Amino acid sequence: MSAKPVVRFLVVGGGAALLELVTFQVLVxxxxxxxxxxxxxxxxxxxxxxxxxxxxxxxGNHTLPIGSQFGAYATLALINVLASSLIIHGLVEAGLQPWISKAGCMALIAGWNFLLLNRLIFHRHPATGN
Incomplete structure (x- = not known):
């Protein structure tokens, strides 16, 4: 596998994560x-x-249509938000700062997400996939 999808995943995910963390902190x-x-x-x-x-x-030339991709992505996101909410609740109740709890959850979820996004949700046809 080329490093290109990993680097692009980190750029997009990092930007979205920063936006998410800032939004979270402002709301709190x-x-x-x-x-x-x-x-x-x-x-x-x-x-x-x-x-x-x-x-x-x-x-690339995705194997799933956009509607199916979004449905799968939304399902993964729902699982992620439920799991992270439970973890954040427990960590905050244990005395950890909310932003530290949130950042830790985001790091754990990133690794899981790359594998599922690259291999399943945004899978590309072999001729164009990386």
Whole structure:
């Protein structure tokens, strides 16, 4: 596998993650519950990253149509937001700062996501895939 999809994944994912983390922190600073802020900031990051991944990170002649890709991506995102919300809740209750809890969850999810996005959701036909 070429390093190109990995680098592009990190650029898009890093930008979306930064946007998500800033959105989360702003919402928490304005008094929103960290779990609610997680769900809303996750939605911001998800829509940004889906567009970037489809159009640039994993660009090519995809095996799935865009509707199926978005459905699979949204399902993965739902699993991620539920798992991260549970983890964030537990870590905040244990005394960890909300932003540290959020950042840790985001790092764990990134590795899992690359594998699923590259091999399943944004899989390209062999002639164009990386």
């Amino acid at each position: 600073m304005f008094g929103m519950d960290p779990v609610v802020a997680n769900v809303l900031s996750f939605a911001v990051g998800m829509t940004t990253s889906f567009a970037g991944y489809r159009l640039w990170s994993f660009a």
